[in-house]
Amino acid sequence: MFIYYLRLAVKSIKRNPVLSGLMVAAIALGIGSSMTTITVNYLMSANPIPEKSHALYYVQVDSWDPHNAFNEDDIPNQLTWTEATNLMAANRALRQAAMSRTGGIMEPDNKDVKPFEVSARLTFRDFFAMFEVPFLYGNPWSARADEKREQVVVLTKRINEQVFGGVNSVGESIRLFGRQFRVVGVLDDWQPMPKFYDVNNGAFEESEEVFIPFMLKEELALPSWGNTNCWKAPEGDGFEAQLRSECIGFQMWVELPTLEDKAAYLDFLHSYVSEQKTLGRFPRPMQNRLSDVMTWMEDQEVVADDAQIMLWLSLMFLFVCLLNTIGLLLAKFSGKASEIGLRRAVGASKGDVFLQHLVETALIGLVGGLLGLSLALVGLEGIKSLYGEYIQALAVLDLTMVLVGLVLALVSSVAAGLYPTWRACNIAPASQLKSQ
Amino acid sequence: MLQMTDVKKVFRTDLIETHALRDFSLQVDEGDFVAVTGPSGSGKTTFLNIAGLLETFSDGTYELDGVNVSQLNDKQRSRMRNEKIGFIFQGFNLIPDLDLFDNVDVPLRYRGFNAKERRKRIEQSLDLVGLANRMKHLPAQLSGGQQQRVAIARALAGEPRFLLADEPTGNLDSTMAASVMALLQDINARGTTIVMVTHDQVLANQAKRNIFVRDGQVSELSTGAAFPNAAIA
Numbered sequence: 001m002f003i004y005y006l007r008l009a010v011k012s013i014k015r016n017p018v019l020s021g022l023m024v025a026a027i028a029l030g031i032g033s034s035m036t037t038i039t040v041n042y043l044m045s046a047n048p049i050p051e052k053s054h055a056l057y058y059v060q061v062d063s064w065d066p067h068n069a070f071n072e073d074d075i076p077n078q079l080t081w082t083e084a085t086n087l088m089a090a091n092r093a094l095r096q097a098a099m100s101r102t103g104g105i106m107e108p109d110n111k112d113v114k115p116f117e118v119s120a121r122l123t124f125r126d127f128f129a130m131f132e133v134p135f136l137y138g139n140p141w142s143a144r145a146d147e148k149r150e151q152v153v154v155l156t157k158r159i160n161e162q163v164f165g166g167v168n169s170v171g172e173s174i175r176l177f178g179r180q181f182r183v184v185g186v187l188d189d190w191q192p193m194p195k196f197y198d199v200n201n202g203a204f205e206e207s208e209e210v211f212i213p214f215m216l217k218e219e220l221a222l223p224s225w226g227n228t229n230c231w232k233a234p235e236g237d238g239f240e241a242q243l244r245s246e247c248i249g250f251q252m253w254v255e256l257p258t259l260e261d262k263a264a265y266l267d268f269l270h271s272y273v274s275e276q277k278t279l280g281r282f283p284r285p286m287q288n289r290l291s292d293v294m295t296w297m298e299d300q301e302v303v304a305d306d307a308q309i310m311l312w313l314s315l316m317f318l319f320v321c322l323l324n325t326i327g328l329l330l331a332k333f334s335g336k337a338s339e340i341g342l343r344r345a346v347g348a349s350k351g352d353v354f355l356q357h358l359v360e361t362a363l364i365g366l367v368g369g370l371l372g373l374s375l376a377l378v379g380l381e382g383i384k385s386l387y388g389e390y391i392q393a394l395a396v397l398d399l400t401m402v403l404v405g406l407v408l409a410l411v412s413s414v415a416a417g418l419y420p421t422w423r424a425c426n427i428a429p430a431s432q433l434k435s436q
Numbered sequence: 437m438l439q440m441t442d443v444k445k446v447f448r449t450d451l452i453e454t455h456a457l458r459d460f461s462l463q464v465d466e467g468d469f470v471a472v473t474g475p476s477g478s479g480k481t482t483f484l485n486i487a488g489l490l491e492t493f494s495d496g497t498y499e500l501d502g503v504n505v506s507q508l509n510d511k512q513r514s515r516m517r518n519e520k521i522g523f524i525f526q527g528f529n530l531i532p533d534l535d536l537f538d539n540v541d542v543p544l545r546y547r548g549f550n551a552k553e554r555r556k557r558i559e560q561s562l563d564l565v566g567l568a569n570r571m572k573h574l575p576a577q578l579s580g581g582q583q584q585r586v587a588i589a590r591a592l593a594g595e596p597r598f599l600l601a602d603e604p605t606g607n608l609d610s611t612m613a614a615s616v617m618a619l620l621q622d623i624n625a626r627g628t629t630i631v632m633v634t635h636d637q638v639l640a641n642q643a644k645r646n647i648f649v650r651d652g653q654v655s656e657l658s659t660g661a662a663f664p665n666a667a668i669a
Contacts, residue, residue, distance in 0.1 A: 004545055011533050342529045345490055346543035346590070347518025349511045430485040433525050433602075 001352075002359065009360035016332055023328045024368045027413055030321030031372025033314040035405045036379030039397055041311050042404075044204070044303040048192035049131060052255070053293035056130065057262065059087065059252040060291070061273055065231035066283035075287045077200055077300065078229070078248040081217075088124065088214075092268045093254035094261065095130040098214055099123035100250045101201050101226035106210070107175035108163040118159065118176070119225060121198075121208040122217050128154070128185075130255045131197060136160070138170035138185030141213060145184075149219045154185040154211040176210065177220055187211075194302050196293050198251050201226040203302045217243070224249050246281075254290070262290055322416040325364075329420035333357060340424055341432025353425040358417060365413020366406065373397065373405045437598060437629050438464035438487060443496035445482050445652070456482040457493070458652040464631060466597070469624040471643035472633045479652040480633045481602060487631060488521055488600045489513045501597065518546050522591030522628075526603035528583040530575040530590075536562060537571040540590045547594055561589035565619060581612030588619060592628075599623065601632040605639060617642055 013020040047053050061083060062075040070076040079087070084098035100122050107115040127133070128140040137160075141152040153176060160169055169183045194203040216222060221239045226249055234245035256262045269288040276282045291299055333340075340353055348356075377397055397405075445457040456479045464470050474480050485491040486498065489505055498505050501520055508516065522543075523529075530539050540561055544554045562568045565585035567578075575583050584604060591599055601620065605613035617639050624630050624644075634640050648655045 001545070015533050338529065339531050342531065343542060343546075344514070345488065345517065345523050345529075347514050347546035347594075349514035349546075351511065352514070352546060428491075430490040433490070433523075433527075433529055 001355070005356045005359035006363065008356060009363045012332075012336070012360050013364065016335070019328055019332050020364060023325050023332075023364050024371060026321040026324045026328070027365055027368025027409060028371035028375055030318035030412070031369050031405055031409045032375025032379055034311075034318045034408065035372060035376035035397070035401065036383065037307065037311040037314040038404065038408075039376065039380060039401045040383065041303055041307055042401060043193060043396065044307060045297070046193065047294060048194055048196045049293060052132070055255055055257050056293050057254050057256055057265070057290035058293075058296040059254060059269070060287075060289040061269060061282070062284045062287040063246060063248070063276075063282055064284055068231070069284075070229075070231075075289060076229070076248050078227070079250045079252055080246055080248050081243045081250060084214075084250040084252055087252060087269075087272070090268065090272070092265055093256055095126040095255035096252070097124040097127040097130055098250055098252040099127065099198065100214075100217065100224060101198065101208065102217065102222040103208075103225045104177040104222070106159075106163070109174070110163065113163055116162075118209040120176075120210045120212055120222075122212055122214045122222065124214050126255075127197075127211070127253075130253060131192070133190050134188040136186045136188040137168040138183070141184045146213050146215065149213060149215045151179055151181045151216065152184045152213065153181040154187060155183060156187050156207070156209050157189055159209045160186040176212075177222060179220060181212070194297060196297055196302075197253060198226070199297060199300045199302055200251065203297070203300070256290070266290060318412060322412055325413065325416045326419060329361065329417055330423065333420050333424040336424070337427050338432045340427045341429035344427070344429035345433055350425040353427075354421055357421040357424050358414060361417030361421060362410055362414050365409045365417075368413060369406045369409025372409060373402060376405065437466045437468070437501060438462070438631070439497075439499045440483075440487070441497045443486065443498055444494045445479070445486060445491070446494045456652055457486070460496070460652060460654060462647065462654050464629060466629055467624070467627060469621070469630045469644040470632070470647055471640035471645070472631060472647045472649060473635065473637060473640050474649035478649045480649050482652075483649065484600055484602050484631065484633050488523060489517050514546070518543055518594060520596055520598055522594065522596035522599045524584070524587050524591050524599065524601040524604045526606040528575070528580075528587045528607070530583055530586055532575055535572050535574055536567060536578075536586050536589075539575065539586055540593050543590060543594045557593045557595075558589075561593040562586070564592065565589045579612070580608050581615060584608060584612070584616050585619065588616070588623070592623065597627075597629060599628050599630045601630065601634075603634055604632060605634070605636065613639065 049056065059079065060075050060077065061079065063080055063083065064070045064076050079098070088096060088098050101119065102122055103117060103119040105115050106118045124146050125140040125143060136157055140154065141150065145152050153174065155169065160166060163169070163174060164172060169186060172183045173180050174183060175181070191207055195205060195207060228247050228249035230245065230247035232246055234241040234247065254265060256265055266288060270286065273282050273286050273288060343353060380397060440460055440462045443457055443460040444455070447454040447456055460479070460483060472480050472483065482491065486493050500516065503516070505513065505516070531542070537558055540558045541554055544557060549557070559568060562571055565588055567582060567585055567589065570578070575586065578586065604620065605616050608616060613636070620630060620632065621642065632643060640646050645656070
C-alpha cells in the first residue's frame with residue numbers, strides 16, 4: 001500500500017501545484033534557516049577527537065591574583081611558563097604536552113619562493129601521538145630534541161607543498177625565525193574542528209603551519225602570538241623577565257587513560273601547588289582542575305552565545321513555517337473531501353485515509369527538506385561572507401547534517417500534518433457523496 | 437440479506453431535532469431489486485447511508501448478512517463496506533485525475549488483492565459495462581452515461597452481494613438512464629441484491645419491489661415485478 005499511497009501523493013501534489021508549491025516553500029524556508037544555524041552549532045560543538053576525548057585533560061591551576069579571581073570566580077585558563085615547564089619536567093602522565101603559539105618569517109632556500117610569515121606551535125613531541133596527528137612523511141621529533149632544544153620542525157602538508165613542492169622534505173633544512181631548522185616530519189591533512197587544544201586563541205582558526213620544540217621559546221626568545229594575561233607586572237625588563245613572570249600564556253594537555261590516572265595526577269597537582277605555596281606563590285585558595293576535551297570546550301563556551309540565539313530564532317521561524325503549512329494542508333485536504341468520502345465508502349478505514357495523507361504530507365516535507373538543504377547551502381555561504389575567514393570551516397554541510405535536515409523536514413512536516421490528516425480521516429463520507 | 441427493525445435516526449443541533457427515520461423497518465432478501473421512492477426529505481438517502489454503513493443510527497437494529505452492524509467498529513464497518521456492499525451515486529463520484537483502471541482499482545486496493553487479481557477484476561468489470569477499451573481514459577473524457585458505467589464497474593469489481601444506488605440515473609438523459617437501468621437489471625439477474633433510491637417512478641416500476649418512504653417511515657407499494665420494461669435496454 002505504501003507505493004500506492006506514494007503514487008496518490010504525487011498525483012495529489014500535481015493536482016494542486018500552487019498549494020503544494022506553497023507548502024514546499026514554507027517547509028524549505030524553515031528547514032533552510034534552521035539547518036544553517038544547526039550546522040554552525042553542530043560543528044562548533046562537535047567532538048574533535050571522539051576516540052580519546054575522555055582520556056585527554058586540560059590542566060589548570062590557580063596562580064592568579066590573591067585579591068581578584070581570574071574571571072568571575074573561575075581559575076586561569078592558561079599556565080605560566082614556570083608551571084608549564086615544571087609540570088612537563090615532572091613527567092607524571094602517560095603523555096603530556098605544554099604548548100603555546102608563536103610565529104615568524106620562513107625563508108625557503110628555493111629563491112623562487114619568497115619569504116613569508118608562518119604561524120607556529122611550540123610544543124613537545126607527545127603532542128602528535130596524544131592528538132593522533134597523521135604524518136605524511138617522517139615522524140615527530142625525538143625526546144632528545146625536546147630536551148636539547150634542537151632546531152627541528154614539522155611542517156603541515158600545505159607548507160611542504162608551498163616550499164618543497166609536496167615531495168618528501170624530511171632531512172631538508174629550512175630557514176625559520178632567522179635560524180636554520182631541519183625538517184623531521186610533514187603532516188597529512190589535519191584540522192581538528194573546533195581547534196580544541198587551544199581554544200583561547202581562536203577555537204575555529206586553522207591549525208598552525210609549523211610545529212617546533214617548546215623550549216625553543218626561551219632559546220630563540222620567540223614572541224607570543226597568543227593571548228597573554230598578567231595580574232602583576234614582570235619583575236624586571238626584557239624577554240627573560242616576561243617569560244618567568246606570573247603572566248599566563250601557555251596551555252598544557254595530559255593523557256590519562258583511567259580515572260585512577262586522573263586522580264593520581266590531581267594528587268600530584270595538589271602536591272605541586274602546596275610546594276609552590278611554600279615558596280610564596282599561588283596566593284589564592286587551592287583550585288586545580290583537569291577537564292576532558294568536551295568539558296573544556298563547554299567550559300570555555302566554544303559555542304558562541306549569538307550562535308545559540310540564532311539557532312533558537314531559526315527554530316522559531318521553522319515553527320511559524322509549519323503553522324503556515326498546517327493552514328495550507330487544511331485547505332488542501334478539505335478540497336479532497338469528496339475523494340476521501342468516496343474512499344471511505346468503498347472500504348477505506350480511517351486508518352487507511354490517515355496513512356494515505358500522512359504519506360502525502362511526508363512527501364511534501366521531503367521535497368521541502370531537499371529544497372531547504374539547498375537554501376541552507378546558500379545560508380552558509382552568506383554566513384561565510386558575513387563573518388569572514390574564521391568561520392569557513394564551520395559553514396560546511398556534511399552528510400550527517402544532510403541526513404539531519406531530511407529527518408527534521410520529515411518529522412516536522414509529519415507533525416504539522418497530524419491535525420489536517422486527522423481532520424481528513426474524520427470526514428463524514430455520507431455528507432460528501434451526495435454533494436459532489 | 438438486509439433486516440432493519442424500528443431504526444430511528446435523529447439529527448440534533450443546539451436548536452432543533454430532526455427525525456429523519458422513525459421506526460423504519462425493512463427486509464430485503466437475497467436477489468431482490470428494491471426501488472425506494474418518496475418525496476424530497478422523506479429519509480430515502482438517510483436510509484441508504486445507514487444501509488451502506490456510512491452513517492450510524494440512533495435506535496433500532498440493523499442486521500446485514502446476519503451481522504448486527506451496531507456492534508462493529510470503524511475498521512469492521514469499512515471491511516464490510518468493502519467486501520459486501522457496492523455503491524453507485526448520482527454524481528458518479530469518480531476521482532478526476534485517476535484513469536478508469538485506477539478508479540475501478542480503488543476498492544480493490546483496500547481489499548488486499550494482489551496486482552494480478554486486481555487487474556483481472558478491473559478488466560472484467562470494465563468489460564461488463566462495455567468500457568474495456570477505454571481503461572486509460574480519464575473520467576472527463578467520457579460522457580455522463582459512460583461515467584456512471586465506470587462507477588458501476590467500480591461497485592462490481594469487488595463482487596459485492598449488495599448494491600446500493602442513490603439516484604443512479606439522476607444526472608443522465610432518458611436514453612442513458614434506460615441503458616444504466618438495463619445494466620442494473622442485468623447485474624441483479626446475476627444474483628446481486630440491489631437497493632435503488634430514485635425519484636423516477638418509471639424506473640422504479642422496473643424493480644422487483646417498490647418501497648415508498650414518507651416522513652421517515654416505509655410503506656411498501658408493490659412486490660414481485662419482473663422487469664416488465666427490460667426490453668428498453
